[in-house]
Amino acid sequence: MLIFWEQRLVFLATPKAGSTAIEVALEPLASLAVQRPPELKHANAARFHRHIHPWLTELSGEAFTTVALMREPVEWLRSWYRFHLRDAPDAAEPQHGFEDFVRRYLELPKSVTQGIATQSSFLTAGGRPVDRIFRYERIGDFTHFLDEWLDCEISLPRINVPPAADVSLSAATEAALRAELGTDFALYEGLG
Template identity: 70%
Template sequence: MLIFWEQRLVFLATPKAGSTAVEVALEPLASLAVQHPPQMKHADAARFNRHIHPWLQDMTEDRFTTVALMREPVEWLRSWYRFHLRDYHDGPEDIPAGGFEGFVGRYIEQPKEVTMGIGTQSGFLGIGSAPPDRIFRYEDMQSFTRFLEDRLGCEINLPRINVPPAADVTLSDAATETLHKTLEPDFTLYASLP
């Protein structure tokens, strides 16, 4: 999470949606950068609105604009899978059983277990309660950086960091259909983003 005091702007760091690159690029401009522990770095919209935003408003008598990124839901899970592969260094035989499709099956059964307690992007972003003011598609980083450049008054160049290892992330039609049903709120939200 990054807080820009003068601009009354807060970046909520959606996991696996470019948050580390944004934080590396913008930390020098932020009034406050929360990067550790992960539970604070990745404070979700509900937690931010319940605890942090009232504190900021109390100090400034102003409302802060909140922004976040959202990744296409299947690509988001692919990123989580590759993230987990970092734990398996010795070779392909150490990749968890079932590959990406097995990982998706585990996600459908226990979503918070394989996403470090996050569950879904729609849940993280507080859809249905108090979502961020602006959600940008991760896949359209240009729109997001233009928004930041306008708000922060400077040119933004995001580095390419935290790149996960290459992996086979194919998914059968049946698994894709099940995943679409499971993540319907995420797909609906993603489709609604400009």
């Protein structure tokens, strides 16, 4: 999470949606950068509006605008899978493929995504959604927004790149995943 005090802007770091690169690029401009522990770095919309936003509003006398990125839902899970491969003893020959990973996710979503069930729950939980959500796949729109809001040119580094892997799915598993993530797909499709 990055807080820009003067500009009354807060970046909420959606896991597996470029948050590390954004934090590296923007930390020098932020008034406060929360990078550890992950529970604080990745504070979701509900936690932010319940605990942090009231404090910021009390101190400043003004509301803060929240921004975040959302990744295409299947790509989000592919990123999680590759993330897990980084820590695997032999990432070149994973014991369990992406198909098994998705099946585990479908059985117990939070088990493979560090306690985050879905992006939609992260970005809209508690009925107080993030003010501006940008598609990760159109990160140029996000950096343009930041260029204007922060009044400086933003250039994002390419870091934290996961290993290549076979991330194909059977038609049946992909259909089950799309059904399970219906709310995420609806939110993603509604982003401008």
